[in-house]
Amino acid sequence: MEQAMAELPLIFFTTLAPIGSGAFIVFAMAFFTMRFSDEQMKKLDRLTVIPLVVLAVGFGASFLHLATPAHAMNVFTNLGSSPLSNEIFVGVVFFALAGIYWIVALSGKLSLNARKGFIAVVAIAAIVFSCFIGAAYMMDTIPSWDTPYSILEVVGFCLLGGSLLGMLVLGLAGCLDGAQRGFRKIVFAIALLGTLLMVCSLVAHFTMVGSLSNSLVDGTSVTAEVTSYLVCSVVLAIVALGFEGGALLKGTSTSLMAIGLVLAAVAIFIARIVFYAMQMSVGL
């Protein structure tokens, strides 16, 4: 647990980055399934700064993890071979894409078709980014992380947390008035998939780590320490999904969406504590 708490900046980064980037998936779904007035669109474009700020805070937190942030430009040196270089590169590309989308959208020069194309690219990039965040932890000398669960968990955070943040922003922009059932169903499906990915991967990951052992510790004692955290995370994620479902039934409830988002963020944060606490080397 001490080990996990030492990674607090990374816990913040891996919580906020998937949530912030995932919001763009819901924006993409909204543009593909609904029509907005110019006024709604303008408001939404202005409020698109919210997921960007969430992302920026996440990136900022990741800088706090570095002993010498001034050398940060060197991190691309081993692009291709270092999973960390790859993660940061994909993250920067995502941030640039989302930022450019926001600026062009704000300038009012984006036709509906161009907007659809652009947001689809940003939405796909969000999933790719989440995959690379998870993959950064996959090294053969850390068998407790060297599993696809590391990736699937983060994709789950992106879909659940992102769908709540995206819906909250859409709601605040007044874009959910009379939102079609089809759109609401899609968003709920995304959130449900996210919750399933997150919960199932976490539980399977937890079980897998319990079966490991190295020359310092047995996996069972590692998992015993995080069991209560795992239960909290799973329960909060399911409750967050419930709030999102409730909000989607009503169609426009931003307050339910906001509560759901906070619960999901806390669930993801705790899931990251569990993840970092489950680091077990093949050796020492």
Added chain:
Amino acid sequence: MVQYAFYFDGTRCTGCKTCELACKDYKDLDVGFAYRKVYEVTYGDTQKDSNGCVVSTCGGYTVSMACNHCYEPACTKVCPTGAMHKDGETGLVSVNVDRCVGCGYCHMACPYDAPKVDRAKGHSVKCDGCVERVTNGEKPVCVEACPARALDFGTVDQIAALGGTQANIAPLPVPTYTDPNFYIKPSDDAQPVGSADGKAVNPLEVL
């Protein structure tokens, strides 16, 4: 290219930790940092059998280890900046402090727990094989300090010829992960890699 290697004679080591302290002194390391560490393994128990005789299965041994300057270092593989690098001339693995960002990936990846981030210094720190001494024809400080002459250092051919085998006793991992340049002559009590009896029992000291 020369490849240097460390040697550890488990039949000579008394577990006195002079090697560790000599290194800390020479490298002026603060509390919480040690480039060479001595891992202690103890196992078994002592019981009275049905005849009232005391029987013991107890055993114990120590392993003194620093960076193994591996052929396939896990630390250099994951390093995003290239700061953690293997020298082309000596095969010694060290940190280019002007490049290191201090992300700690090397620390996570190394199965021998060799590198560690020193936030006060702003970069990763680890055993560099006392490269300046080696260049002058001397051996690393830990080797010269050992009162039992349980440590040695030389080219991998010289070290392999001493009769040990490539690091393959507990609490170390199997050598296939990184191909370490570390040869060990095991003591009689030494346990094989992965043995349930081969746990390091002094984690608070070595981690």
